[in-house]
Each structure stands twice: as C-alpha cells, then as structure tokens.
Amino acid sequence: MVSLHGITGDPISYMDEYAEQVEEFMKKCFPNEEAVAADNETLLLKEETPSSFVRDFFTPSLASEKSEIIASLPNSLIENEQALYTNFPHRFVCSTQIKGTVFETFTNSSDLIDRIDLTEMAVFFENNNRSLLNSDQIRIVSEVRRQLPKKDFEIMFALYKCDTSLLSLAQINLIKLIAPSEVDARRFKTFCEANSVSSLSEEEKFVIELSNIEQLFIRLRLMETIHTFPEMVYNLQQEINILRDVAITLRADTFFTIILQCSTIYTNFLCGDFGAQLIHGIRVIEALNVCKYELPNGIKIGKRIADMLPINALGDTVAKRLKLYQEASQYNFSTLETRVKKLGECLLQLDAERSNLGTDCAPSSVGIVVQEARLRESLTTAQNEMTTTLQYFAESSSTSATIKPENFIKNVTELLQFLINVC
Secondary structure (H helix, E strand, C coil), X not given: CEECCCCCCCEECCCHHHHHHHHHHHHHHCCCCCEEXXXXXXXXXXXXXXXXXCCCECCCCCHHHHHHHHHHCCHHHCCCCEECCXXXXXXXXCHHHCCCCHHHHCCCCHHHHHCCCHHHHHHHHHHHHHCCCCHHHHHHHHHHHHCCCCCHHHHHHHHHHCCCCCCCHHHHHHHHHHCCCHHHHHHHHHHHHHCCHHHCCHHHHHHHHHHHCCCHHHHHHHHHHHHHHHHHHHHHHHXXXXXXXXXXXXXXXXXXXXXXXXXXHXXXXXXXXXXXXXXXXXXXXXXXXXXXXXXXXXXEHHHHHHHHCCCCCCHHHHHHHHHXXXXXXXXXXXHHHHHHHHHHHHHHHHHHHHHHHCCCCCCCCHHHXXXXXXXHHHHHHHHHHHHHHHHHCCCCECCECCXXXXXXXXXXXXXXXXXXXXX
C-alpha cells in the first residue's frame, strides 16, 4: 500500500485501485503529447520549457510585484544549462534566454550545414542513434534509482505535485543529479521517434519520464525550498536569540562595568591625573589596550585589575558569561537583516512559483509565512536591544562611526579572556 497524499491523503493500492488518479495525472502532466506505445507501456515525450524563476525569495506581495521581481532575474539561476545525456557534455543557453540575443538571428542554418563535411561527424551521429544513454550514464542513474525507495510512478507524481511528503530533501538532491536538461529532453524525443522504445533499459525509461515533467527544475527547486525553510528559520532564530541575549546580558553585567571603570582610572593615571578626573570613559577596545600596557616594573595593568577584582571568586559566573560572549562572537550579526530579508524573498518565490505551477501543486505556505513574520519581528527586537547596548557603552553615537555588533562582542570577549589569563 502507498499513500498518495497529493490526491486525497488516503492510502490506495499501487496499480488497479487508482486508475482514475493515473489518468488525471497523465492528462495534467502531458496534455498535448502523443503516446509512443511499445510492449504495453507508454512513454510520453514532451519538450521541457522552463519558465522564469526567482532564486531565494519570500514575503507576501501583490501579484504584479511578484511578476516584476521574477522578470528581473535571469532564468539561468534555476534552469539547468548543462546537457548531461549527449556525446559532448556542454553548457548551453536556455530557450527562455534566447530572445533578444544574437542567437535569435540563427534562423536558417541549412546553407552552413551544406558546407560542412558530414563524413567527419558520422561517428557522432552513429553514437547518438545507437543508444540513449551510455554505460556510465546508466550506472549513475541506476545508483540514484537504488536510493529512491519508491516506484517510478510515485516519484513522477510527487514531482508533478511538488509533494515533499513523498520525497525527502536527500532524494530531491539525488534526482537533481540526473535530471535531464531541455537539450536532453529534445534529444530523448528525437531518439524515441526514430527508435523502438521497447528495448530501452529501466534507467533510460526513468530519465525519459523525468524529462516529461513540465518545468522540472522549478519543481525541484520549489520542493528543496519547502524542505529547507524550517531549518533556515530555526538557524536564523537561534542567531537572533543570541544577539538579543548578549545585548541584554552586557548591559546588566556590573562586573564588566567595573572592569571598564578600572581601565578608565588607570588611563587617567597613565596620563598623569591621579585624581582620575581627566578622562571620564574609554571604549572596550581602548580598555583592552590599557590592560595590555606594561608598567615600568614589567607587570601589565590587566594583572593589577584582575588582582583587584574578585575574578577568581566569580570564576563560574565570569566563565558562563564569557562562554555566551564567545559563542556570539562567531556570528556575523551585521548581515542578519540582509539574510532575513533574503529569506523573505525566498517566501515570495515559493508563493509565485506555486501560482505558476497551479493551485493544486505544493502545500500551502500560510504556516511558513507566519514563521517568517515572527522572525522579522524578533529580529527587530534584537536589533533594538543591541542598538541600546552599543549606545550604553558609547560604541554608537551621532558623531562617531558605529562598531559592528560582532566586532564589539569580540572586543568584550578578548578583554575578559585576557583578564582571566593574567590572574
């Protein structure tokens, strides 16, 4: 028994019990194709015509806005420009990119073909017509099929419906490895029109069926996005949480405040002011430089500050905070907004491509739209907390450049680590 969730969600048997669904699927996938029958099996051959696509998009938008964004990006971002199943592996310009280019002027090649000595190319024609796939290609397709624990029809149906409940991310990536390009699809069609398909191997039949799936690469990309979106949201949310937590913790870290106060006092001493009234404050990076300063007796100021403060007594507390700061210093917080925006654009892509492929294709994006909105809201909160923290430590003002959050956190981490080491 298998469950074809794309149709009803109810389990149905593989062959006899879903004839109507098979017929529906065939009509939708291949509405205008002629069947090539052999040995009671039909291989429907259709030239793939990839539509425009937008890479990495997300956030609700008006239909006109979606169209403008999609139209502004090159189709090559998602279309496979690599011919996999030809005698001469090569990259090519996709059909959707020909308009308006020099290649659109290639309207008649007959005169040029007549001038070429075709006998020199005979071996290539023979090899092309002898078999659909060579032994290496068959081996690769066979290995991929071995790792797809579903019947061929289920795979094709899942691809047509963009049903991620039937194909895992790993399986989608495997299919991408062997997915035929538009050039391959045209070659398959020509080959099968001139040869009997009854002698084709199971691997050859499989790639032909893949080439029959309209806008295959768009569907694969859409399914990949649906699979990876939750993890992308989770990872970004974790990073946002750390940014918020560090910002709040630093403002409440009285021990770190005392370190800065001691560093400011010693800065005054170094300037000859023993009343510590000359300089009222120094930033974290300057405090680090002061702590590293070596006195005439060879002792660093950081050693004196560490001895004066109960760092050893507060070892666990300091170590815990240092661990948080060290973890935070690994992130690139200054690009968070761009990455969240990119995820939002990815949602736009998902919505637009679902509409392009049909309303019955792929699950609803309502849930992930909500997740993305919450992500943006939490990012705003975290950014506000960090802005407040940078202002609190005079790292951000209208008269000076604002330090990047990750650089500020790295300076804090280095300062604490230095004081712990000199204890």
